[in-house]
Amino acid sequence: MISDSEAISYEFATGPDLYSLCQEAATARDNAWGKQLTYSKKVFIPLTNMCRDTCGYCTFVQSPDSPHANYMTPEQVLKTAHEGAALDCKEALFSLGERPEERHQKARDKLANLGYVSTLDYLHDQCESVLTHTSLLPHINAGALSFDELKRLKPVAASMGMMLENVSNDLLKKGQAHHACPDKTPKRRLDTIEQAGRLDIAFTTGILIGIGESWTDRVKSLIAIRDRHLAYGHIQEVIIQNFRAKAGTAMADYQEPNLDDMKRTIAIARLILPDDISIQAPPNLEVEYGSYINAGINDWGGISPLTKDFINPERAWPQISSVAQACKGLGYSLAERLTIYDRFQHQDSKYLTPNLTQRVASLVNRAAQVSGGVIA
């Protein structure tokens, strides 16, 4: 494992220094995860695009006054889930705005039309519906949640996640990415990760890079994730996500991180985090995503044959066969995985409630029958 001060010293690593950092990370990945990369075949379910936060980088969020502001109806949720299942998807990614009803009357009205007063209650019931009526496993990405909220959602999701984003409090200042975002305080984000650990929830987190943080802030964020994993063991994957500037947002003119920045951040993450944590980077946010492999990733996250990435709608998913080609070219195979990683799945796993253990086991069998698990 790399020391904190050594990690901080790689801020400007480039050329041969970056190459050797990446080599070290790739070797650590090969030793821990072998010559196989993974992805999860999923559909995206944007349950609501309203939110009480106003992150400077986000185009997912819609003002409640916009004609596009909505909650998906129960019928729309099931339609997407059924279509995904027919295309062999195994994950339903519920990704949504945070507590819009706590800030906007129009959100309260829309929720009331569906018979609810709380977005999280509606989320619970829609996950339950997907579990009841389809073969998909819900993964919940609903932002910052309390102990009680996580506890109530655990029986209806095989895994959950929330990007830490970054531990820097400076990002909350006026003019910064997380100004006036009550759900993006490092305290609330870190607390969510901690409570998920206490509850034995298989958890995804990660950092968003290029939003005004320093290199040291990134290293500190990865260390904060590592420390919570060392306490509870529940972090299954850490996403390194590059900010993409969007027209019409406060950060439209912000510089996007370049490929070297992604590579050195992926490599440092691999070396800071314990070997059993998967390192994931999305293939649709960088044209040369194949070079992430040599920086130490072992996973591409969710890829959808049906739905777009609603958070980065202008960035189409590559074909799964293209991702497989990119892996193969560098000597790696590509295999499908479930939203809950293998090591959390066993029969009496504390990470799954009994209703979910069976469901996960039958999907594992199905994946094995269809493809032997491995593509290309």
Ligand SMILES: O=c1nc2n(C[C@H](O)[C@H](O)[C@H](O)CO)c3cc(O)ccc3cc-2c(=O)[nH]1
């Ligand atoms: O398509 C996306 N999937 C996102 N996912 C889903 C991810 O790609 C995988 O489907 C899941 O992590 C399952 O392993 C997230 C999941 C989280 O728990 C937290 C954040 C994200 C962020 C994204 C995202 O920006 N786009």
Ligand SMILES: C[C@H]1O[C@@H](n2cnc3c(N)ncnc32)[C@H](O)[C@@H]1O
């Ligand atoms: C679900 C996750 O999507 C990420 N996210 C939100 N907006 C953007 C963007 N413009 N570029 C890249 N990632 C983004 C945040 O990290 C959020 O937590």
Ligand code: SF4
């Ligand atoms: S990134 Fe998430 S929390 Fe921030 S405005 Fe968009 S939906 Fe809301």
